[in-house]
Amino acid sequence: MIEINNLHKNFGKLKALSDIDVTFKKGDITAIVGPNGSGKTTLIKIILGLVRRTSGTIRYNGKDINGCSYRSDIGYMPQSPNYPDNLNAAELIEMLKDIRGKKESLDLELIELFQLSGEMKKSIRNLSGGTKQKINAAIAFLFNPALLILDEPTAALDPISSSYLKDKILKENHNGKAVILTSHNMYDIQELSNDIVFLMEGKIFFRGSPNQLMNRNGYENLERAVAGLMKELFDGNDSKNN
Amino acid sequence: METILKIIKYQLRDVLRSKWLIAYLLFFLLLTYGLFRFAGDDSRVIISLMNVVLIIIPLVSCIYGTIYFYNSKEFILFMLSQPIERSTLYTGMWLSIAISLSVSFIIGITVPYLLLGQVNVQNLYTFALLAASGILLTFIFSSAAFLVAVTNSDKARGFGISLLLWLFYAVVFDGIILFTMISFNDYPLETPALIATLLNPIDSARVLILLKLDISALMGYTGAVFQKFFGNMLGILIAIFSLILWIALPFVTGLKLFKGKDL
Structure with missing residues (x-):
């Protein structure tokens, strides 16, 4: 579905991503994991075309991601949404429908599950952070995208909304959708993903299933396994520097 | 083009409901009403109005345009994750701001004029020219504000540059010209003054x-x-042409930079 080869991204002298080769396949839920500043968001933004790559190729269904048409297949849930203050959620959805020119039926399941129908006519300015996040999630699934990119999807959601969202992610994945997500919540990742890409300092250090990562050093849960891997890499860097 | 119109449609709904825009409209409404009521004949009203328009419109367009762009940062990211070209979004957002500020200004000055002014051919032409100048200045300074916001990721810095830009063109520029004219008054200065x-x-x-x-x-x-x-x-034609060029220059530069920018 998405094939990334030899991707590099520099911000001035800073190498944000180096030599990234990774493929995201249909039917996978891939979690991009790594410490703060490891390049997770940069990688997602490059896939979405929000950050320009320095070099390398990115293909979506075999075609390079020039232009914007490939994004009609993507549902993106940003980490901190901010919509025009004086519009309401119904107008926001109407705008997206209008721009995408979608005539077919929309996936309104999350709007129903989150009980958002009473919030749809309120100005976005007057909505709480949690409600904005629920609208954000509902919009990502709205157009039945083939690929979902979810940046910290459960952050700011209460436990019940978070579990509805996770059920929805698993259901859509079961229907054949590809999912790429980032999260600092390893329990969510352990529950959702079947594939992990571990990034540090802009490089991929591990690629495999959560079980493979846990078995690597005999950890019982993913959080410990990821923390162990980070420590291993940090210690390795320290001894190199010394 | 169709997508630009769609973006403008929804952005206008948002911007026209903003308290700032309503305050801007009321300002021109009260000012023009007051001038027609107390300043006497219509040409004096237009001159007084012109003096305010030449200062206030660039200032508000600069500040509002910059604030709007910075406050839309996350919304820009969200919109560009949709199948929308960067140039379409940039043009749509800029036109929405420029159109909504222009509409507020036009309603603010036209209503009192129609109620209290002398509506005849001569007056109407001058009034239309004042309105056109206000609109052109709105488009110029909002496109400059967008350019400043695109080139400066830091909000406080961008805001400061926007204010300096206004200060330069509204105040400092004329001071420099005056100083130059006095210093070089032994030389023929018509052409430099014109430029x-x-x-x-x-x-x-x-x-x-x-x-x-x-x-x-x-x-x-x-x-x-x-x-x-x-x-x-x-x-008049040359002045209008130069103003249109002033719209195009910052807009095209800002658009070009926005297309290559890491968001």
Whole structure:
């Protein structure tokens, strides 16, 4: 579905991503994991075309991601949404429908599950952070995208909304959708993903299933396994520097 | 083009409901009403209004345009994750701001004029020229504000540059010109003065209105040179052309930079 080869991204002298080769396949839920500043968001933004790559190729269904048409297949849930203050959620959805020119039926399941129908006519300015996040999630699934990119999807959601969202992610994945997500919540990742890409300092250090990562050093849960891997890499860097 | 119109449609709904825009409309409404009520004849009203328009419109367009762009940062990211080209979004957002500020200004000055002013051909033409200058200045300074916001990721810095930009064109520029004229008054200065006027959109707009009003006493040196060189009609056309160029230049530069920018 998405094939990334030899991707590099520099911000001035800073190498944000180096030599990234990774493929995201249909039917996978891939979690991009790594410490703060490891390049997770940069990688997602490059896939979405929000950050320009320095070099390398990115293909979506075999075609390079020039232009914007490939994004009609993507549902993106940003980490901190901010919509025009004086519009309401119904107008926001109407705008997206209008721009995408979608005539077919929309996936309104999350709007129903989150009980958002009473919030749809309120100005976005007057909505709480949690409600904005629920609208954000509902919009990502709205157009039945083939690929979902979810940046910290459960952050700011209460436990019940978070579990509805996770059920929805698993259901859509079961229907054949590809999912790429980032999260600092390893329990969510352990529950959702079947594939992990571990990034540090802009490089991929591990690629495999959560079980493979846990078995690597005999950890019982993913959080410990990821923390162990980070420590291993940090210690390795320290001894190199010394 | 179709997508630009769709973006404008929804952005206008958002912006026109903003309290800032309503305050801007009320400001022009009360000012124009007050002037027609107390300033006497219509040409004096238009001159007073012009002096306010030349200062306030660039200032508000600069500040509002910059704040709007920075506050839309996450919304821009969200919109560009949809199948929308960067150029379409940038153009749509800029037009929404420029159109909504222009609409507030036009309603604010037109309603009192129609109620209290003398609506005849001569007056209407001058009034239309004032309205056109206001609109052109709105488009110029909002496109400059967008350019400043695109080139500066830091909000406080961008905001400061926007204010300096306004201060330069509204105040400092004329001071420099005056100083230069006094320092070099032994030399023929008509051509440099003419170029200087075209290099400042606020001056071009001033000359545009004053040429129509034909009040040489208020035109200042550059206005008089303009009239002498081009006569009224050609002068007006040249001023309008320079103002349009002033819209295009920051807009095209901002758009080009936005297309390559890491968001």
